Amino acid sequence: MLVSALVLVAALGIGTAGIFFTFEDRIRSVLGWEGPIDYEGEGTGEVVVTITSGQVGGDIATLLAEQDVVMTYKAFYSLLLQNPEVTFQPGNYALRTQMSARAALDALQNPANRVELSIGFNEGLSIDQVLESLSDSSGIPLTELEAAAADPTVYGVGAEAPSLEGYLFPARYTLDPSVDAASILQTLVDRTFESLDAAGVAPEDRHRILTIAALIQREAGSNPDDFYKVSRVIQNRLETGMPLQMDSTAHYGYAWRYGERLDQSVFSTQAELDDDNAYNTYQIQGLPLGPIGAAGDLAIDAAVNPADGNWLFFVTVNLDTGETAFTATGEEHNAAVRRLQAWCEETKSPNCA
Missing domain, CATH: 3.30.1490.480 (Endolytic murein transglycosylase)
Structure with a gap:
């Protein structure tokens, strides 16, 4: 067929040849010279x-x-x-x-x-842990995610938030694999706002509720009822002017200030307790500067709807089962702390270190 076409072009002359090549597909079709239009097989x-x-x-x-x-x-x-x-x-x-x-x-x-790109992480993680998880699952370099997270306000987060800490909602997401770091972070922030809106939280109250929810998420363990009780302890202490004195904030504040990995022990070191930073509720009055981790729907709901009770103290007395004692007096609380110490001594649990 190619030889015939060349012979025809030669016979027609140079000018006509240009016309032929311009309309080659149509000429081939009319003359029955049409070549294959489809591949064969699976590719x-x-x-x-x-x-x-x-x-x-x-x-x-x-x-x-x-x-x-x-x-x-x-x-x-x-x-x-x-x-x-x-x-x-x-x-x-x-x-x-x-x-x-x-x-x-x-x-x-x-x-x-x-x-599809599947990403996700659990409740309670700090923003450093969240960004590492997102980098591992998305393939986006950690440095790109950190740079994208530098200014929370570009995602609609209020200026009172020192970072995106607590504003990246813990869940499983299925995304387009072409998304960039900023798009992922915006999706996670938007999901947090959806949860806050569903809980009836006004935009101007988002930061306060997320800060309380993050405390609940870190402190409450695995029993859903305890989330609402921890929320009540926080509210009671705030209302009576007592410092919150939560070890989770001592851990977080120390790591935040000195750039260290977050300590997961139930007990704070003396250095953590004594460090005067904006998160350490042993040193400051009221709520910390902002959230200390990612809070889920349960913690947000508990922050909005605390249980009824006069508790001012709580302590987990069995780290395996999550059993937690909620008490109203210092004497009752000290007795509960002794139960935890006895459990630690008996089990030699590494979480007591």
């Missing part, structure tokens, strides 16, 4: 194709041809015309290059070929 290599909301069959056919997934627009679009019931879901799809139109269509209809 080779790998390519990620992104289908966006609003794209129709013609758009997708063009996209596939441009990325050499299919040989031609015509091959794929003609197949769609034969299958009018076919629909496409927006997303990223792992396909191959040089696939037959049928193989490409089948691949786009198979949910297993969708490419």
Whole structure:
């Protein structure tokens, strides 16, 4: 066929040759010289194709041809015309290059070929731990996430927040794999605002509630009822003018001030207790500067709806079961502390170190 075409071009002359090559596809079709328009088989290599909301069959056919997934627009679009019931879901799809139109269509209809980014982390983590987790799961360098997190206000967080600490909601997220660091952080902040809105928290009260919720998340253990009791202890102490004196804030404040890893022990060191920083509730009156970790829905609800009670103290007396004693007097509290000390002595638990 190529030889015949060249002979014809030579016979027609140079000027006509230009016309031929301009309209080659149409001339080949009219003369019956049309070459193949479709690849055969399942293809080779790998390519990620992104289908966006609003794209129709013609758009997708063009996209596939441009990325050499299919040989031609015509091959794929003609197949769609034969299958009018076919629909496409927006997303990223792992396909191959040089696939037959049928193989490409089948691949786009198979949910297993969708490419998604799954990220998530648990309640109670500090922002340093959260950013490390996000970097590990997304592949985005930690330095990029840290740089993106530097200014909380760009995400709609109030100026009173010293950082995004507590504003990145702990949950599992499925995202487009092309997202950047700022997009991920915005998604997590927006999810926090959704939770606060659902709990009836006014925008001007977000920082205070998140600060209380983070304390509850760190202090309450695994018993849901204890979340609401811890919230009551916080409220009672704030109302009576007592310092909160929570070891979680002593740990956090010391790590925050000196750039150290967060201590997870139930007991604070004397250095932590004595350090005069804006988070250490053994040294300051009222709430710390801001949240000390990521609080979930339960902690936020507890911060808004504390249980009824006159408790001023609490201590976990069994670190394995999470059993916690809530008391109203110093004498009762000291007795509960002795129970914890006895448990630590008996079990030699590393959490008591």
